[in-house]
Amino acid sequence: MENQFNKQNVLSGLEEKFGHFIHALSLFDAKQLNQQPAYGGWTAGQVADHMIKATAGLPDGHTKDAERAIDRFVPDLKAIFLDFDTQLQSPDFIYPGNGPFTKEALIDQLEKQESMLMENVQTNNVKAVCIDAPFPTLDFLTRYEWFMFIQFHLARHEHQLKKIHAALLRTSDTKLSTSDTNPV
Numbered sequence: 001m002e003n004q005f006n007k008q009n010v011l012s013g014l015e016e017k018f019g020h021f022i023h024a025l026s027l028f029d030a031k032q033l034n035q036q037p038a039y040g041g042w043t044a045g046q047v048a049d050h051m052i053k054a055t056a057g058l059p060d061g062h063t064k065d066a067e068r069a070i071d072r073f074v075p076d077l078k079a080i081f082l083d084f085d086t087q088l089q090s091p092d093f094i095y096p097g098n099g100p101f102t103k104e105a106l107i108d109q110l111e112k113q114e115s116m117l118m119e120n121v122q123t124n125n126v127k128a129v130c131i132d133a134p135f136p137t138l139d140f141l142t143r144y145e146w147f148m149f150i151q152f153h154l155a156r157h158e159h160q161l162k163k164i165h166a167a168l169l170r171t172s173d174t175k176l177s178t179s180d181t182n183p184v
Helices: 007-026 044-054 074-081 103-123 143-181
Strands: none
Touching (some): 007 103, 044 143, 074 143, 103 143
16 A cells, blocks of 8 residues: 555656646647637636646645545545536636636646646655645645645546537537538
8 A cells, every 4th residue: 555655656647647638738729729619618728727726836834744544535536526527616716817828838837837746746745734725625635635636637627628629629610511511
């Protein structure tokens, strides 16, 4: 069980999830990045801005030794964030701006966030409980749980980016096929 909490495993997970999220974001062109899908909701740029704000750091200025399993809330976090059928409300402090956004700036900032989090994993005790702020509806999380939350959160919004991209492509295809059938 101890091996599960190996820092290298946490680093690999963060690297993988950031990589997948950034790849999904890279599929958008400049126009699509700031285009709202026909069904409403956030633009891809807003999703990325939200993730930049959500990965800006951990509430870990003050910590204490865990007196419980350090992964106690991982199943809860996974159930919440990987349930793609349930829409969640973003807290105000990580609500995205309106843009317009540029893909290069978003990707650059996401890469900086990833580096900052990787450094946190390497230099801090992932088993410590972060007591600066509890996670809404749960409790104070360990660093390990926060890092798992970030991975689940990235996966959730990677899924959202793919959904937005597919919707924008369908809208574009519909416009193209409609214009192809209309006489000029």
